Amino acid sequence: MSAPTQTAAASPLVTVAEEKVAAATQLQLTWWRFRKHRLAVASGILVILFYIGAIFADFLAVTEPHATEAARSYIPPQAIHFFDEDGSFKPHVYALKGRRDMRTFKLIYAPDPADKRYLRLFADGYSYNLLGIFETNRHLIGLDRGKAEDALFLLGTDQLGRDVWSRLMLATRTSLFIGLIGVGLSLFLGVLLGGISGLYGGVVDTVIQRVIEILRSIPTIPLWMGLAAALPNTWSVTQVYIAITVIISLIGWTELARVVRGRFLALREEDFITAAELAGASRLRIIFRHMVPSFLSHIIAAVSLALPAMIISETTLSFLGLGLRPPAISWGVLLQDAQNIQALGIAPWLLVVAVPVIIVILAFNFLGDGLRDAADPYG
Amino acid sequence: MVTYILQRLGLALLTILAISVVSFVIIQLPPGDFVDTYITNLAASGSAVRAEEAAALRIQYGLDQPIWVQYWKWLSRVATGDFGMSMEWGRPVLEVIGDRLWLTIVISIAAILVTWGIALPIGIYSAVRQYSIPDYVFTLIGFVGLAVPNFLLALIIMYFGFKLFDLNIGGLFSAEYQLAPWSWGKIWDLTKHLPLPAVILALAGTAQLIRIMRANLLDELRRPYVTTARARGLPEWRVIMKYPVRAALNPFASTIGYLLPFVVSGSIVVSLVLSLPTVGPLLLRSLIAQDMFLAGTIVLLLGVLTVIGTFISDLILMWIDPRIRAGMHG
Amino acid sequence: MGEPILSVRDLETFFRPDEGIVRAVDGASFDLYPGRTLGIVGESGCGKSVTARSILRIVDHPGKVERGEALLRRGDGRIVDLVAIDAKSAEMRDIRGGEIGYVFQEPMSSLSSFHTIGNQVVEAIRLHRAVSAKEARDRAIELLQLVGIPRPEQRVDSYSFELSGGLRQRVMIALALAAEPRILIADEPTTALDVTTQAQILELIRKIQADRNLAVILITHDMGVIAEMADSVSVMYLGKVVESGPVDTIFHAPRHPYTQALLRSIPSVLAEPRSRLTTIAGSIPHPYARPPGCPFHPRCQNFMPGTCDRSAPPVTRLDPEHEVRCFLYEAPAEAVA
Numbered sequence A: 001m002s003a004p005t006q007t008a009a010a011s012p013l014v015t016v017a018e019e020k021v022a023a024a025t026q027l028q029l030t031w032w033r034f035r036k037h038r039l040a041v042a043s044g045i046l047v048i049l050f051y052i053g054a055i056f057a058d059f060l061a062v063t064e065p066h067a068t069e070a071a072r073s074y075i076p077p078q079a080i081h082f083f084d085e086d087g088s089f090k091p092h093v094y095a096l097k098g099r100r101d102m103r104t105f106k107l108i109y110a111p112d113p114a115d116k117r118y119l120r121l122f123a124d125g126y127s128y129n130l131l132g133i134f135e136t137n138r139h140l141i142g143l144d145r146g147k148a149e150d151a152l153f154l155l156g157t158d159q160l161g162r163d164v165w166s167r168l169m170l171a172t173r174t175s176l177f178i179g180l181i182g183v184g185l186s187l188f189l190g191v192l193l194g195g196i197s198g199l200y201g202g203v204v205d206t207v208i209q210r211v212i213e214i215l216r217s218i219p220t221i222p223l224w225m226g227l228a229a230a231l232p233n234t235w236s237v238t239q240v241y242i243a244i245t246v247i248i249s250l251i252g253w254t255e256l257a258r259v260v261r262g263r264f265l266a267l268r269e270e271d272f273i274t275a276a277e278l279a280g281a282s283r284l285r286i287i288f289r290h291m292v293p294s295f296l297s298h299i300i301a302a303v304s305l306a307l308p309a310m311i312i313s314e315t316t317l318s319f320l321g322l323g324l325r326p327p328a329i330s331w332g333v334l335l336q337d338a339q340n341i342q343a344l345g346i347a348p349w350l351l352v353v354a355v356p357v358i359i360v361i362l363a364f365n366f367l368g369d370g371l372r373d374a375a376d377p378y379g
Numbered sequence B: 001m002v003t004y005i006l007q008r009l010g011l012a013l014l015t016i017l018a019i020s021v022v023s024f025v026i027i028q029l030p031p032g033d034f035v036d037t038y039i040t041n042l043a044a045s046g047s048a049v050r051a052e053e054a055a056a057l058r059i060q061y062g063l064d065q066p067i068w069v070q071y072w073k074w075l076s077r078v079a080t081g082d083f084g085m086s087m088e089w090g091r092p093v094l095e096v097i098g099d100r101l102w103l104t105i106v107i108s109i110a111a112i113l114v115t116w117g118i119a120l121p122i123g124i125y126s127a128v129r130q131y132s133i134p135d136y137v138f139t140l141i142g143f144v145g146l147a148v149p150n151f152l153l154a155l156i157i158m159y160f161g162f163k164l165f166d167l168n169i170g171g172l173f174s175a176e177y178q179l180a181p182w183s184w185g186k187i188w189d190l191t192k193h194l195p196l197p198a199v200i201l202a203l204a205g206t207a208q209l210i211r212i213m214r215a216n217l218l219d220e221l222r223r224p225y226v227t228t229a230r231a232r233g234l235p236e237w238r239v240i241m242k243y244p245v246r247a248a249l250n251p252f253a254s255t256i257g258y259l260l261p262f263v264v265s266g267s268i269v270v271s272l273v274l275s276l277p278t279v280g281p282l283l284l285r286s287l288i289a290q291d292m293f294l295a296g297t298i299v300l301l302l303g304v305l306t307v308i309g310t311f312i313s314d315l316i317l318m319w320i321d322p323r324i325r326a327g328m329h330g
Numbered sequence C: 001m002g003e004p005i006l007s008v009r010d011l012e013t014f015f016r017p018d019e020g021i022v023r024a025v026d027g028a029s030f031d032l033y034p035g036r037t038l039g040i041v042g043e044s045g046c047g048k049s050v051t052a053r054s055i056l057r058i059v060d061h062p063g064k065v066e067r068g069e070a071l072l073r074r075g076d077g078r079i080v081d082l083v084a085i086d087a088k089s090a091e092m093r094d095i096r097g098g099e100i101g102y103v104f105q106e107p108m109s110s111l112s113s114f115h116t117i118g119n120q121v122v123e124a125i126r127l128h129r130a131v132s133a134k135e136a137r138d139r140a141i142e143l144l145q146l147v148g149i150p151r152p153e154q155r156v157d158s159y160s161f162e163l164s165g166g167l168r169q170r171v172m173i174a175l176a177l178a179a180e181p182r183i184l185i186a187d188e189p190t191t192a193l194d195v196t197t198q199a200q201i202l203e204l205i206r207k208i209q210a211d212r213n214l215a216v217i218l219i220t221h222d223m224g225v226i227a228e229m230a231d232s233v234s235v236m237y238l239g240k241v242v243e244s245g246p247v248d249t250i251f252h253a254p255r256h257p258y259t260q261a262l263l264r265s266i267p268s269v270l271a272e273p274r275s276r277l278t279t280i281a282g283s284i285p286h287p288y289a290r291p292p293g294c295p296f297h298p299r300c301q302n303f304m305p306g307t308c309d310r311s312a313p314p315v316t317r318l319d320p321e322h323e324v325r326c327f328l329y330e331a332p333a334e335a336v337a
């Protein structure tokens, strides 16, 4: 248009300090633009809260997530009563009292209004390792007397009598971090291959592009299923965890590579690369010192869009019984319990796992969208 | 244009080759070779296999030779339509798969049609009325569709269908047609059962397509030929529908390349939840039972059909674009 | 000359994007007569195209015709104000193409690549004339023949990208003439073409004008084209008509410093008819930063501090057909020879 665009003439000698300023201002500009997207900012905060919650999953849990008790099978979520009879604010639940059904002779648990248990903060419970540093048995909430297992099932129990709330906390941790690690791996592959593709061009670029095109035209789920099913039954939870992450990221890197390559192609023409090349910097140095910082904002945006896809992949695989397996706890593993309609008919609260899944994926998408807009307002 | 077709064809063949390698790897992955599995299976059913019989089987399948020879032998047999035997069912793999493959294709195509059917009008509306309230609402709904994994959506819909209407949603046929041979009645029955799984599968891809259509159309709406059409006295809606929408349709329709693998993938999982007689449940079962020829064949066929579908749609797209038809590109 | 067929008075069209306001057309006035050609000339960005689009009410989105009138004498003798009627109304659509044909600057992108040229010409005909598809096609072929397209029976089924730039511009003219309008607006019809083709297209417009007694508005930034084609001239600068008059007066007795600068930028009007206007001192200001007072004052050689930057100069009528908007001519006593 008619506005005169100021193109700074490239000086052949770009100092390191200047580079830093250029990279910082690019990130800063992105940040300023990002702050204007209210929904994206709110989503970002939500995502951070979820991750903090995931780190303190054991602290938020109330009962041992693996502890089974056949007699407590399918207890509905316990109602919290916030006020006492006298109207004072004293949150409490009714303890569960076992009673034998005289026809079936099964033990049935039911809330007993005569036995009130008051909630308290920082209560004692099962012991766990906080942040992998020290042992503790503090939990955010618990009961004033007796064990949490007697009364406190905020989201009910599953068939084996395990507390759904506590399991959900741990599942959130597993699923969120498997996404993070998977994206880390994909990012590594994506930056490496996308970078090589964009920087060298020519035959290498063509080959990598064809590989990406081929990978993208194959339906992923059958492939994952085939690979995941081959994991030996004897493998430990950790081994399976790592293997599943690798399988998911083996296919997930293509989109990141595409973004990286696009940025490289755009940047290749820009002056400061030529300037650095003239100054005698090696190619590898150029990649990591000059180019990576300058499109960090694009990568951050692409990553936050790739993360939910990773999470969905893990959840889907585990849901099918081919991903993480019990005793591992993840969203997919929990949803597996909700798989058949009979179970859902008896215990609809098992479906509550869907809520955090949807919220987190939605938040990541809003966040990624806002970041992408901010990184590239004209793209 | 011929170069373009040859290019696409070459890539399709390359992809099929890659898929065949992956399928072969999947077949090979479980510990031990399949003769071991065969022996174990037979032993479980009470009959023993003699050592020389096992050795003969190994030679027949080239199991004593290097892996790439085994791959080549397998590929040659596959090329003649011999996909091997299913261990679990004791019948040729193709027979076990039967109609399930075609039903998978039918569902996938139906899902793509529904995706387009939803995304096209909404995309047009959102572009023409950019930043209007419905634009925001549709964008939001699209995002929700994107965020709910489709097996979860299937689960939720099934739960509410059961809870509120006492409906047992699921399956593709009514009871009386389940085992019946194909007839017009059965096809009609299928048509009636198709919309629900198709919509569930469609929702996941819709958001992306709305975005693509909206962005393309916003681009096209700014072009001079739109003003030219207005200056001729054409009513506004005809201006939009005839010119920019037509132009935006091409990149929109070409999304099939990414949509098809996506939908085929989704159909596997959704079929499990809704117990649809597609290859999905069969694949899962064969993987769990380590019925590897069956599993590998399903992966192979799904991949190959997806590639062929994408290739055909490429050709059709080319044909409906006058610029390519006239030999402008490639 | 009789009555004008189109009379534009004090037309104002503004764009209001988020960043500010662009007074693209800021009080433009002119008259157009049947059988004659009005040239509108000015540097790029002066508001020529927006003026033309305002008349047809097809200004792009943040733009709006704010004030003024554009009185059109319709075929049946009625006079309608194009500014006052609804841009979406059936009457306005009837006028677009039906009364006023429009030829655009970019023949490359002004035609759809997904429809044959015949399809688009037939559409233009049938929108305004009740004829059968067959008749319309025959007429489309005749039209293509008329605008000088070889083998029109075959070209009618080809796509715009299969034609050269010159042929495309001929198709654009055929499209504009499809419903036999009485006014033709040609917005830089030759800017994108090479010199030989330019001359052919101008010749074509002149011939059709003579045949049909068309009134033509010819928009250009090229004084050479004006010299060849126009009967009268309106010189525009930043949305205002700064000088207007018969072509001879403008070329031989230009009064406004901007007109004089435009003419000076051509080394010799006769020797080098199509050179670009690149030699005026300074450049056209940014649309958001319109100078106060006379908008031309930062670039004007006759700039009078204290006067020209204080208020906008009024229109002075030098003779019945010659008007100028400049403080130099405000008081008749001070008029420069």
Ligand SMILES: Nc1ncnc2c1ncn2[C@@H]1O[C@H](COP(=O)(O)OP(=O)(O)O)[C@@H](O)[C@H]1O
Binding pocket: A002, C015, C017, C022, C023, C024, C042, C043, C044, C045, C046, C047, C048, C049, C050, C051, C060, C061, C062, C063, C287
């Ligand atoms: N769609 C638009 N949005 C904002 N400003 C516009 C738009 N179209 C034109 N303008 C502005 O209006 C002014 C006049 O443009 P135009 O009439 O196209 O000039 P020209 O004399 O070259 O034909 C310019 O300053 C331009 O920036």
Ligand code: SF4
Binding pocket: C256, C257, C258, C294, C295, C296, C297, C298, C300, C301, C302, C303, C304, C308, C313, C325, C326, C327, C328
């Ligand atoms: S009014 Fe003043 S500044 Fe404007 S053109 Fe006339 S002399 Fe120049």
Ligand SMILES: [Mg+2]
Binding pocket: C045, C048, C049, C050, C105, C187, C188
């Ligand atoms: Mg213009």
